[in-house]
Amino acid sequence: MKQFALIVTLAAMAAALPLLIGESPYFTGIMISVLMMAALSSAWNLLGGYAGQYSFGHAAYFGAGAYTTMILITLFNLNPILCMAAGIVVACIIALITGSIVFRLRGHYFALASIAVAEIVRLSVLNFEFTGGAQGILLSDVSLWGLDLNSKNPFYYGMLLVLVVTLAITAHLRKSKTGFYLQAIREDQDAASSLGINLSFYKNKALLISAAVTSVLGSLYGVYIRFIDTSAVLDLRLSIEIILTAIIGGVGTLWGPVVGALLLVPLAEMLRSNFLGDALVKAGLVSETSGLGIFLKENLAHAHVLVYGIITVLCILYLPKGILGLFRRVK
Amino acid sequence: MIQHLLHISHVSKHFGGNVAVSDVSFSVDEKQIFGLIGPNGAGKTTLFNCITGFFPATYGDVIFDNKKINSLRPDEVCHLGMVRTWQRVKPLGSLTVLENVMVGAFSITNSIREAEAIAQENLQSVGLTEYANKSAGSLPIGLKKKLELARVLATHPKMLLLDEICGGLNHTETGSILDIIRSVRQKGATIVFIEHDMKAVTSICDRIVVLNSGEKLAEGTPEEITNNPDVIAAYLGGGHNA
Structure with a gap:
């Protein structure tokens, strides 16, 4: 109950944020990214953190939601909410096929197979015609319930809603039979199985919930950006960012993914916008026209993955339980 | 005809050419x-694995409670009322002792509150109540063995298969585990027991089967077994009773 109260309180604060800040598309945009990554990582965490099944292919479910929605809107001009539901169905079908085959195996096979499935989806989308191939899909016009979809606010609240629902599902699950079973599977599959846990059923259950949430986020993202291609929504990099966010924040904890996203997304944005380089120039430490200044400007923007990598290594070395692990008392 | 709870019939397990x-x-x-x-x-643990569904027997049948269970998964076998412990203990390390036992209890209930009550009850019966909120991974081996026992008891089994539950324990610890096993039987459960400690086996078992190199060497009461010359030669070694 304490966790639910915390979720509601923080959600209310987050909901009030745009009203306090006023109209700032740039800031809202970053916050949307934070919320989306927090929700993606929370959804991944259900499967990876609680059940211990590391999926390296969650982009497939994100892409399934995004592509299904965009295709249905462009072809039939369906209500985006219906398209989102269709996206969930597609993502769950992919998840069921993957899970029913791969969860029979133990150890790292699921991780490897999840990459393979995501790549199959990506390459198929890239080569089919109805998916727009390498050109992607551009959405010129979309409407829902008279909302102003040119503003970022509907998407801010949409992402917030999905995040809150995901956190509530997580908080509920971990205090339920399913949550106990998932953690038992993570700790020892043989012991879990001998105690009456149907391994593949519970792994599939976690995967399905995770894939469904991920696909909803993909749908939202597509309508928000109004353009998708495989490198935006089906890339292995996206899958890895989702995992890193959870690892750095704290795998298998309720708030870890949120903390990870709050840290990493703004950091990536700062690097992308050459924040560091600009700061050094402003401070007069580096001349804008000097070799170093140009180097920073040209290269630092692409460096956020490198920075993620460095932070991950440091986390694994010094904070194996993530940032939230710092605050967890050892029993 | 007497109904047996567990009937093992001509079971063989081959791993490639290995029998x-x-x-x-x-x-x-x-x-x-x-x-x-x-x-x-001798094949004791392998036989346990065949019985509990961890791998199917190559030949033969396993009949439990009048059901053929050869091709069932371990979780299905557990739901029929047969559950095992592990020679190398398998605590769910990052969960607490109480949560470990609750996982067992969830096989008979869906409610958190009931699972917790069942778990507390079983922790008490093995004497682990004071460790309930400790992390399971941090317990010493003697207590981990008791945790294994509490966890399987929480599934309310008809039959327990205990794989060297006294292995690595001292006399006092062994004694207290044997007491628990006796009281479990008192409550109506059946126990199959792999053990090396001859004293423990002969003091507690009604009937014993001796395996050697995968084959059944002898079967009988503890007395018959300890006096059987084949068993003495193969197992006890050189005719000295342990």
Whole structure:
């Protein structure tokens, strides 16, 4: 109950944020990214953190939601909410096929197979015609319930809603039979199985919930950006960012993914916008026209993955339980 | 005809060309404490794995409670009322002791509150109540063995298969585990028991099967077994009773 109260309180604060800040598309945009990554990582965490099944292919479910929605809107001009539901169905079908085959195996096979499935989806989308191939899909016009979809606010609240629902599902699950079973599977599959846990059923259950949430986020993202291609929504990099966010924040904890996203997304944005380089120039430490200044400007923007990598290594070395692990008392 | 709770009929297990268990048959009656002994590599644990569904027997049948369970998964076998412990203990390390036992209890209830009550009850019966909120991974081996026992008891099994539950324990610890096993039987469960400690086996078992190199060497009461010349030669070594 304490966790639910915390979720509601923080959600209310987050909901009030745009009203306090006023109209700032740039800031809202970053916050949307934070919320989306927090929700993606929370959804991944259900499967990876609680059940211990590391999926390296969650982009497939994100892409399934995004592509299904965009295709249905462009072809039939369906209500985006219906398209989102269709996206969930597609993502769950992919998840069921993957899970029913791969969860029979133990150890790292699921991780490897999840990459393979995501790549199959990506390459198929890239080569089919109805998916727009390498050109992607551009959405010129979309409407829902008279909302102003040119503003970022509907998407801010949409992402917030999905995040809150995901956190509530997580908080509920971990205090339920399913949550106990998932953690038992993570700790020892043989012991879990001998105690009456149907391994593949519970792994599939976690995967399905995770894939469904991920696909909803993909749908939202597509309508928000109004353009998708495989490198935006089906890339292995996206899958890895989702995992890193959870690892750095704290795998298998309720708030870890949120903390990870709050840290990493703004950091990536700062690097992308050459924040560091600009700061050094402003401070007069580096001349804008000097070799170093140009180097920073040209290269630092692409460096956020490198920075993620460095932070991950440091986390694994010094904070194996993530940032939230710092605050967890050892029993 | 007497109904056996567990009937093993001509069970063999081959790993490639390796025969780990060869044509073993025996029956366990309700409320028995049944010993399964034999030197290292005799196939005892392999037989447990065949019975509980971790891998299927190559030949032969396993009948439990009048059901053929050869091709069932371990979780299905557990739901029929047969559950095992592990020679190398498998605590769910990052969960607490109480949560470990609750995982067992969830096989008979969906409610958190009930699972917790069942778990507390079973922790008490093995004497782990004071460790309930400790992390399971941090317990010493003697207590981990008791945790294994509490966890399987929480599934309310008809039959327990205990794989060297006293292995690595001292006399006091062994004694207290044997007491628990006796009281479990008192409550109506049947126990099959792999053990090396001959004193423990002969003091507690009603009936014993001896395996050697995957084959059944002898079967009988503890007295018959300790006096059987084949068993003495193969297992006890050189005719000295342990």
